[in-house]
């Protein structure tokens with residue numbers, strides 16, 4: 093069963109422009125069972141291949157993604173609403189991820205351990221079996237690639253369920269894997285929402301669940317996985333701090349703050365939405381950030397110069413605007429944006445647009461500072477000392493990412509070491525190359541994506557003892 097075959101459509105408009113672009117059928121129990129059955133059969137073939145053989149197929153899939161970048165990026169823009177400029181970058185980090193794990197596949201190995209009397213032991217790094225990937229709607233193609241590449245490189249099968257808001261681009265990934273030569277059913281897509289996700293998590297033949305999404309759903313996933321004693325990778329939400337010291341390169345810090353808040357309409361898990369600025373440079377920084385934010389081009393995400401498209405759907409847009417309203421009620425000052433935006437172009441009028449927003453006079457206990465907004469809203473907070481800002485930055489239940497801008501190299505590393513987050517960027521932000529592990533601390537989840545360490549998340553170790561002497565009788 094290859095669900096992608098059900099859905100070959102040409103889509104002229106992004107879904108987030110308020111038009112129905114395609115209808116996909118939700119997978120129920122029957123389809124989920126079929127997908128698991130096919131994945132099990134494919135796993136038998138795939139897991140017997142050498143790492144090098146698996147790597148060769150993944151390299152071919154990476155090549156095909158790279159070659160089809162434009163087509164996939166257009167589909168992703170239509171799927172999600174992000175600008176084509178950004179979608180291209182998502183596709184780039186997707187094929188890079190496949191290349192990275194394809195390269196590792198041939199060198200995945202256990203170890204040999206010498207024991208007394210000539211006996212020895214060795215370990216085998218073995219795949220887990222049928223893994224499930226469940227994705228969020230903000231990086232649909234990239235999330236599917238970041239989960240499937242290490243899973244497949246380690247010898248597993250994967251069934252992927254995209255968010256029901258962005259069901260389409262992952263179908264191209266399934267098509268590419270198939271054309272590149274993975275056995276039928278090895279990477280399969282099932283469509284649907286919570287009910288389909290639950291069926292997958294609870295299936296007794298599923299060995300692992302890798303989830304990207306919100307903390308409340310992540311909590312449910314881990315509860316279901318606990319019942320089946322299944323390992324999970326959880327990539328959850330964040331409310332990350334970006335700390336800007338007065339000795340920074342101001343121009344870079346301003347650019348960094350925009351990258352930390354306004355990519356993909358602010359719908360980014362690792363965004364540095366709590367921007368702590370040292371008092372001495374607060375006014376200067378704020379003035380420049382506001383100017384740069386007002387210059388962001390909002391519009392048709394398929395146009396080359398657009399840098400901000402529509403948000404994912406109307407309820408989400410209303411939720412984000414609600415956060416801005418509440419921030420004002422709680423005493424924050426809106427320096428720019430935070431309003432509904434109706435583009436002049438009639439074909440965009442139904443889109444879920446808002447203007448990127450900068451809030452100042454923010455306090456640590458305001459809702460806009462404590463909760464993940466997942467929209468284009470930056471909260472600026474001022475601070476005096478390093479010790480103070482570290483305490484405030486860490487005062488959150490999340491721990492996904494963080495950032496620091498300073499020219500003082502000792503301070504940069506001291507602060508990076510103290511921040512309670514899975515990722516810290518020094519003098520830049522939202523730079524997540526596939527060679528580096530990505531994942532959270534605290535309620536932002538556990539397990540990692542990308543980097544060598546991810547092999548551990550998609551494999552298990554078998555110990556084999558080899559007796560070279562006689563069995564000593566103890567009875």
Ligand SMILES: NC(=O)c1ccc[n+]([C@@H]2O[C@H](COP(=O)([O-])OP(=O)(O)OC[C@H]3O[C@@H](n4cnc5c(N)ncnc54)[C@H](O)[C@@H]3O)[C@@H](O)[C@H]2O)c1
Pocket residue numbers: 226227228229230231253254255256284285286287288289290293304305306307308309310312313326327328329330360361362464466492532536537
């Ligand atoms: N840490 C990361 O790498 C990362 C990346 C992207 C997004 N996110 C987070 O994702 C969230 C936004 O995405 P979202 O709104 O799609 O999240 P969500 O939790 O609502 O949904 C995520 C996925 O889970 C599925 N799902 C929902 N209920 C389920 C259930 N009971 N059982 C199984 N599956 C279920 C959804 O259909 C969807 O595919 C934000 O909190 C964001 O920070 C995290």
